Amino acid sequence: GQQVMQIPQYQHVQEGEDFTTYCNSSTTLSNIQWYKQRPGGHPVFLIQLVKSGEVKKQKRLTFQFGEAKKNSSLHITATQTTDVGTYFCAGLYNNNDMRFGAGTRLTVKP
């Protein structure tokens, strides 16, 4: 079935280190969204990627969509304690089915 695999499940970094989470699908996606969920909170929309090879930046966050539109990544440069939370990708398939990845939980040690 349609499924978005997200890795790693957990990532613990020292403040100032970089962080990357990856999402992969076996079939082509129409687009992919990224959300952030703070501990005890709810998912908050970050960004959407649509085009093959698209790269978008939000301050220290860089989002990429693969050339084949089957994978995506979120990279955070020089993490801060405010980056703590779980990052989810959500892929939209051609049949209008949207599937969330399992999420990557990021913890940052000051």
Added chain:
Amino acid sequence: NAGVTQTPKFQVLKTGQSMTLQCAQDMNHEYMSWYRQDPGMGLRLIHYSVGAGITDQGEVPNGYNVSRSTTEDFPLRLLSAAPSQTSVYFCASSYSFWTGTNYGYTFGSGTRLTVV
């Protein structure tokens, strides 16, 4: 604007009990949906609605009922709670399904449900 409001925030049920999780939005969003979040499984779609009077099943609909009599409200009903329904439930909305897929969904603060 309050956004998406979910009640209650916490609930403990006994197996076999029924209850309704409430979701209301004041943004005039046509599209509303219910997700459950379980550790290691991300968010899974239970039911959704593209407008008042229209509902449809998502990925994991069994054990849940929904109705949409008004644009603002989209309650989720558990008719006979089971321990497997222990989860965190989120309601999400957008102007339309396509708006949501392009500009993201607005989530409520969630209901943490425990079934014992």
